[in-house]
Amino acid sequence: MLQPEIIEFLASTTPQILAKNIPVTENRESKRHDIQQKAEAGEEKAVSPFEFRPQRLRFAVEDEYFEDGDINRHMYLQNIVTSFVDDKQPPTISEFRCHIAGCKQLFDTLEGYEHHYNALHRNVCSNCKRSFPSNRLLEIHILEWHDSLFQIMAEKQCMYECLVEGCGLKFKTSKERKDHLIRTHSYPADFRFDKSKKIGRTTEKKTQQKKDAHMEVSATVLQQESSESMDFSLTPEPVETEPMQAANLKPRYSYKVPSSICFGQGSVRGFRGRRKK
Amino acid sequence: MWRLKTIHHKASASASDLEEFKRKRREFEKALRQARKDRQLVSKRLLQNDVEEEEKEEEESMETCFTFLSSEQVKEMIRGVQMGGEEKAARLASLRKALRNPENQLAFIKSENSMHMLIGQLSAHNAQCQLEATRCLHQLSHSSHPSVSQACVPAGPYLLTYLSSQSTQLTEVCLYTLGNLCPDNAAVREKLLAQGIVSALANCIHNQRYNLAVVEAFGFTLSQLLQAKDATEKIIPAVMASGIVPHLISALTPDPEFGFGPAIECSWCLHYLVSSSLDNSMLIAHGALSHCSAVLIALGGAVAKGNPQDGLELLIWPLLRCLGNLLASGGDVIPEDTRLLAALCVFAQIYLHLHPALSRESLWTLNNLTAGSSGFCSGLLLLNMVPILIQFLSFSGGINSMALRVLGNIAHHGPEYCVGLTQAGLLSALCATLKMADPEVVTLSLEVLYMLVSSNPQGVEEFTRLNGIPLLEAIQYNNEGEQRVRAAYILDHHFPSFSEVESL
Ligand SMILES: [Zn+2]
Ligand SMILES: [Zn+2]
Ligand SMILES: [Zn+2]
Numbered sequence: 001m002l003q004p005e006i007i008e009f010l011a012s013t014t015p016q017i018l019a020k021n022i023p024v025t026e027n028r029e030s031k032r033h034d035i036q037q038k039a040e041a042g043e044e045k046a047v048s049p050f051e052f053r054p055q056r057l058r059f060a061v062e063d064e065y066f067e068d069g070d071i072n073r074h075m076y077l078q079n080i081v082t083s084f085v086d087d088k089q090p091p092t093i094s095e096f097r098c099h100i101a102g103c104k105q106l107f108d109t110l111e112g113y114e115h116h117y118n119a120l121h122r123n124v125c126s127n128c129k130r131s132f133p134s135n136r137l138l139e140i141h142i143l144e145w146h147d148s149l150f151q152i153m154a155e156k157q158c159m160y161e162c163l164v165e166g167c168g169l170k171f172k173t174s175k176e177r178k179d180h181l182i183r184t185h186s187y188p189a190d191f192r193f194d195k196s197k198k199i200g201r202t203t204e205k206k207t208q209q210k211k212d213a214h215m216e217v218s219a220t221v222l223q224q225e226s227s228e229s230m231d232f233s234l235t236p237e238p239v240e241t242e243p244m245q246a247a248n249l250k251p252r253y254s255y256k257v258p259s260s261i262c263f264g265q266g267s268v269r270g271f272r273g274r275r276k277k
Numbered sequence: 278m279w280r281l282k283t284i285h286h287k288a289s290a291s292a293s294d295l296e297e298f299k300r301k302r303r304e305f306e307k308a309l310r311q312a313r314k315d316r317q318l319v320s321k322r323l324l325q326n327d328v329e330e331e332e333k334e335e336e337e338s339m340e341t342c343f344t345f346l347s348s349e350q351v352k353e354m355i356r357g358v359q360m361g362g363e364e365k366a367a368r369l370a371s372l373r374k375a376l377r378n379p380e381n382q383l384a385f386i387k388s389e390n391s392m393h394m395l396i397g398q399l400s401a402h403n404a405q406c407q408l409e410a411t412r413c414l415h416q417l418s419h420s421s422h423p424s425v426s427q428a429c430v431p432a433g434p435y436l437l438t439y440l441s442s443q444s445t446q447l448t449e450v451c452l453y454t455l456g457n458l459c460p461d462n463a464a465v466r467e468k469l470l471a472q473g474i475v476s477a478l479a480n481c482i483h484n485q486r487y488n489l490a491v492v493e494a495f496g497f498t499l500s501q502l503l504q505a506k507d508a509t510e511k512i513i514p515a516v517m518a519s520g521i522v523p524h525l526i527s528a529l530t531p532d533p534e535f536g537f538g539p540a541i542e543c544s545w546c547l548h549y550l551v552s553s554s555l556d557n558s559m560l561i562a563h564g565a566l567s568h569c570s571a572v573l574i575a576l577g578g579a580v581a582k583g584n585p586q587d588g589l590e591l592l593i594w595p596l597l598r599c600l601g602n603l604l605a606s607g608g609d610v611i612p613e614d615t616r617l618l619a620a621l622c623v624f625a626q627i628y629l630h631l632h633p634a635l636s637r638e639s640l641w642t643l644n645n646l647t648a649g650s651s652g653f654c655s656g657l658l659l660l661n662m663v664p665i666l667i668q669f670l671s672f673s674g675g676i677n678s679m680a681l682r683v684l685g686n687i688a689h690h691g692p693e694y695c696v697g698l699t700q701a702g703l704l705s706a707l708c709a710t711l712k713m714a715d716p717e718v719v720t721l722s723l724e725v726l727y728m729l730v731s732s733n734p735q736g737v738e739e740f741t742r743l744n745g746i747p748l749l750e751a752i753q754y755n756n757e758g759e760q761r762v763r764a765a766y767i768l769d770h771h772f773p774s775f776s777e778v779e780s781l
Contacts (some may be wrong), residue, residue, distance in 0.1 A: 006619045010578040018613045019652030021660060024690075049762045054686040056649035057641060058605035059598075061552040062316065062421030065641075065675075070318065071309050073545060076591050077320035077497075080302055091633035094673040097714035099760070101753045106714055113712050121751065124550045146342035193493065 100124075137193050144174070153219060161192060163187075316506055319460040321458075322497060323419045324453045348373055351384040355391050360397070365494060367724060369398065369409035369668045376416045379425075386417070386428040399435045404444065411439070418457035426461050429454070433472055440481040447495045448481065456498035459505070466505055470512070474502070479519040489535040492528050496542025499525075503549035513553055522550075522563050529568050529596070537592050537741050540572070544595035551599045557606045569600045570612040577620025580627050590635055593624055597635075597642050604645035615656040615675040633674055639680035640669065647686040647745050654687045654694060663687070663701035673715060681721040683708070695732045704739050711748045716757050723763040730771045737771055746772055 001106040059065045078102035096113040098105045100121050102251060107113040123138040124130070127146050132138040143150050153159055160177040164185050178194060183188035187194075304669035312318040346354075354375060358368045370610040375381050385391050398410035414436070418429050436451045455474065458465055478499055501522070502512050516522075525547055547565060551557055557565070573596050580589065604611060625639040647653045657663060669680040684703060687694050703725070710722040726745075729736040740746070749772075752764035 003661070003665070005661070006623060007578075007581040008615055010619045010623065012616075019611075019615050019650060019656060020613060022615065022655045023650045024651040024655045049759075049766055050727045052685050052689065052721070052728070055682075056605040056648045058555075058602055059552065059641075061549055065638075066552075066598065067310065067313060068632070069598070069638065071306060071389050072594065073591065074309055074318055074320045075306065075323055076541075076588070080305060090630050091636065091672040091676060092674050094677055094710075094718065095714040096712045099712070099719070110709055110712065117751070121745075128521040153495055155446065205545055242369055245313050250484065 132193060137163065141193075163191075286539060300660040308758050316651065318504075321419050321421070321457040321460075322453055324415060325496075337576060339569065340666070345378060345380050346384065348384040348388065351375070351381060351391075352388050355388055357384075359394055362430040365398075365403065366405040366409050369406060369413060372414050373409065373413045376413055379420065379422065382417055382420050382425050383422065383649060386425055392428055392431060394434050396435065404447075408444070408450070411436070411447060411454065415450050415454040415457070418454045423461060424535060426458055427465070429458060431463055433458070433469055437469070437472055437474060437477045438650075440477045441484065441769055445485060445488050445491050448485065449490055452491070452494035452498045456494070456501045458499065463505075463507060466502070466507075466512075468534065473519075475512070475515045475519050478502075479521045482521060482524045486524055486528075489532055489539045493542050496528065496539060496546055498526075500545045500549065502541055503546055503553075508549070509553050510554070513550060522560065522565075525550075526560075526563055526565050528540070529574070530573050531592065537588070541592045541595070544569075544599065548595040548598045548602075548724040551602045551606070555606055557603050558610075561603060561610050564641065565599065566603050566610060566612060569596050570614060570617055572596055572615045574614060574620050575598060577616070577623045581619075581623045590628060590632055593628075594635055594638070597621075597624070597638050601638065601642040601645050604642070611646065611650055611653075613747060615653065615660070618643070618653060618656050618660060618662060622648070622662050625669065626665065629669075629672070629676075633672070633676065636669075636672075636678060638677045640683060644679055644682045646682055649686075651690050654690050657683075657687060658694065658697040658701075661697060661701075663703065667701065667703060669707045670710050673713075673718075677710065677713075678717050678721055679717070681718065681725060685721065685725045685728070688725055688732075695729045695736060697740055699729055699733065699736050704736065704745070705743050708743050708745050711745070711752065713748055716760065719752070719757070719760050720763065723760060723767065727763065727767055730767065741772070755771060 010116070093108075093113065096107040096109075096110060097115065098116055098121070103121070105116060119133065123132040123135050124129065125132070125138060125141055125146075130141065132141060144160070151161060154172075158172050160171040160174050162169045162171070162177060162180060162185075164181070167185070169180065171180060174194070178187075178189075178191075180196065181191065182189055309318060350691075354368070354372050358365060358372060362366050363690070376385060397411055398406045401407060401410075401412070414429050414432055420424050420426050425619050434456075436455050439447050439451045440455075442448050442451075455469065459469065459474075460466075478495060482492065482495050499516070502508065503516065525543050528539050528543040529547070531537045538604070547560075547569075551565070552559060554560075560566075572594070576589065576593055576596075591778065600612075621639045621643040623703060625636045625643070628635040647657065657666070663684070666680050666683055670677045688698055706721050707726050707729075710718055711726070713719060715724075726740070728741055746768070749764040749768050752760050753768070
């Protein structure tokens with residue numbers, strides 16, 4: 001792990017490189033500022049949440065930070081062997097955590113994380129945060145759950161498309177499709193990505209504002225039906241609780257958002273007051 | 278030699294003995310940790326005589342050390358010394374051996390006139406008896422039984438007096454005895470302070486600064502005083518005013534012949550001084566910063582050459598702390614020699630598996646060295662040490678967060694530095710740290726990421742290529758407000774093209 005140049009460098013007695021003689025570039029804070037302002041041009045100024053400043057940290061003598069070293073010192077004073085060659089106390093490798101709200105699964109390895117994430121979170125409905133194992137199921141979900149036009153059309157024609165790719169059949173209700181799935185494709189009766197919407201449209205809009213952070217996470221978590229709500233108390237600005245108008249909202253990146261739907265994630269500080277109402 | 282000595286576990290010991298030994302050691306360590314939490318971490322030292330005698334005694338110890346004497350037999354020994362005549366010194370020596378047994382110690386202090394007799398010998402004119410009597414006291418002072426060491430307190434003024442003795446042997450025993458008595462309780466410390474222990478120590482180190490065995494003993498005793506709970510109010514100001522500091526600082530440099538013992542003790546003393554105070558300009562004026570730096574560079578060289586001598590961490594540890602806290606509390610004085618960067622990186626690497634906490638503290642010191650110093654930040658780039666720092670990002674327990682701070686210190690110096698970090702491969706490392714469980718690590722990663730993408734277009738490109746955007750999107754759905762806000766801000770301000778995707 002050690003680089004030979006470093007060993008050589010340490011061993012060199014002359015000439016020393018003094019820190020003040022190293023060429024440095026001036027900190028052009030202003031330049032970064034410019035870029036930032038360009039990005040913000042035309043918008044009301046957003047407050048940057050970033051606050052990193054180089055800091056010299058001081059630890060007091062009794063600080064917990066010093067515990068291990070103090071113990072090592074006192075083991076020496078009391079003549080206790082502190083280490084055996086075969087008895088290392090290896091540093092702990094960082095764990096990984098799925099950062100999707102309501103999931104929070106822990107992983108020992110990056111591979112474990114990647115597998116979980118790709119399997120469960122790559123297709124997330126921005127509106128209700130439900131995740132789907134495939135893009136196709138996500139699209140069907142958005143259409144059926146969140147597209148107001150779909151509801152109107154479904155009253156006139158068969159709109160519920162079979163979930164099986166390549167089948168192509170359409171049905172008048174989700175119930176009919178379910179029967180089809182069970183009969184023709186031997187799907188289980190409780191196939192979890194075919195939940196039908198139970199609430200009416202008017203109540204839905206209200207509850208969505210409040211519950212939009214609920215999400216169905218993974219097959220295992222979902223079985224317990226324990227979707228967790230996001231803690232909005234972290235950003236409790238009252239101003240932001242007023243619903244944002246759909247047309248004003250920027251679409252969310254690579255997640256699919258139906259155009260007619262209000263995106264409820266309005267509580268992010270960076271967004272505050274940026275759009276004119 | 279007990280300097281850097283470890284407990285003898287005979288090479289012939291069977292594997293099961295070793296396991297048993299390790300188990301005991303773990304229990305012992307646990308007890309020490311609890312004691313530290315209760316602010317009662319106290320250690321005593323037992324000075325052995327020279328090697329030959331020690332070996333001889335070790336053979337005998339099977340018989341003598343564990344022999345339990347009746348209180349009658351103990352009284353008999355005391356009378357024997359009093360009547361002693363020619364054999365007085367020899368009788369005191371065998372009394373000392375008997376006092377290795379804790380039961381015998383209790384019997385001894387309970388016997389009438391026992392301490393009176395010892396103190397009498399201490400002040401007698403026979404030099405050999407004086408030394409043997411002091412050794413008896415030293416043996417008693419090592420007891421963990423409070424009443425035993427308490428019984429030694431009346432000897433305090435004599436022990437302090439002999440700190441200026443011409444006999445370095447006697448001075449050494451007196452120092453260790455006082456060092457063992459100090460931490461027992463506040464009342465004992467009060468008494469010793471009133472009797473002038475600080476100026477006695479100052480005199481002692483001034484006169485004996487070339488005798489390294491005495492310097493080591495002095496360092497131990499002073500460190501015991503400085504570790505007292507109430508040290509900040511009384512003891513530390515007295516020590517700072519005593520003239521001890523310059524001697525302490527010059528003792529930091531280890532002597533290759535004698536070994537590291539004196540330097541270890543004195544650097545711990547300096548750590549207790551530095552880390553208890555908010556303003557260390559006086560210590561810096563005495564050269565504390567430059568001395569610590571120079572010794573650390575030398576040790577870095579020794580460690581880097583491979584096969585680091587066992588126990589070297591005992592000296593590196595306190596010196597790192599001195600440097601780290603001096604940098605945080607000494608105004609704008611910083612060292613100049615960039616070899617410090619290499620030394621700190623070497624410690625962090627070499628001790629990563631044996632003492633992860635030492636590795637973490639090396640990175641902490643590196644943070645304090647680079648915070649606000651463009652010279653040292655350039656140095657890390659110039660000496661190609663960024664890849665080394667990146668390697669620490671997978672280790673938790675405060676290691677990766679401290680490494681991120683150092684990287685942040687570099688990035689904070691502006692676009693050119695950010696380009697250097699990007700070229701060293703930092704962005705792909707950040708893609709991993711953004712997925713980590715520790716919220717501090719994620720927040721720091723977002724901070725560093727922001728500096729990299731906001732100051733150089735290359736960073737934006739690279740991060741997109743590494744498929745980093747979905748990571749930020751995931752964090753937007755996070756429970757941690759701190760992270761959510763930062764992730765959303767970076768997406769909004771630096772990846773605007775992505776907001777157009779799939780719109781409508
Ligand atoms: Zn997840
Ligand atoms: Zn949905
Ligand atoms: Zn079908």
